[in-house]
Amino acid sequence: MAICTHLATLETLIPAAEYACPECIxxxxxxxxxxxxxxxxxxxxxxxxxxxxxxxxFRATQHPVIISAEPGEQWAWCYVDDQMAEY
Structure with missing residues (x-):
């Protein structure tokens, strides 16, 4: 299976600005x-x-790709195509 276009075009990763979920807080x-x-x-x-x-x-914005903010994890997920990629 080919990698989806959303993940394939991911160039620069946006890191978490802070380690917290503001909505949960x-x-x-x-x-x-x-x-x-x-x-x-x-x-x-x-x-x-x-x-x-x-x-x-994702459901509110349709922004397709997330990455893990967890230390040591290096993966991205595309909600649209249900695909994961490691980086």
Missing amino acids: ALGDTWVHLRVCQECGHVGCCDQSKNKHATKH
């Missing part, structure tokens, strides 16, 4: 892992977290 909740939108830099919690803010951000 506003709700007084916690998160499991964080993801970073590669279109706008939004930091949101993963789908293992109660609120799934990264996926909610």
Whole structure:
């Protein structure tokens, strides 16, 4: 299977501006892992977290690619094509 065009054209990665999910903080909740939108830099919690803010951000904006904000993890995910790539 060929890599999707969203992941193939990913050149410069946007890192997390801070290690926190601002939406979870506003709700007084916690998160499991964080993801970073590669279109706008939004930091949101993963789908293992109660609120799934990264996926909610995708649904609201259609920004296709996130990367893991976790130390030591080097992967990207495309919501549109359901594909992952390591970098």
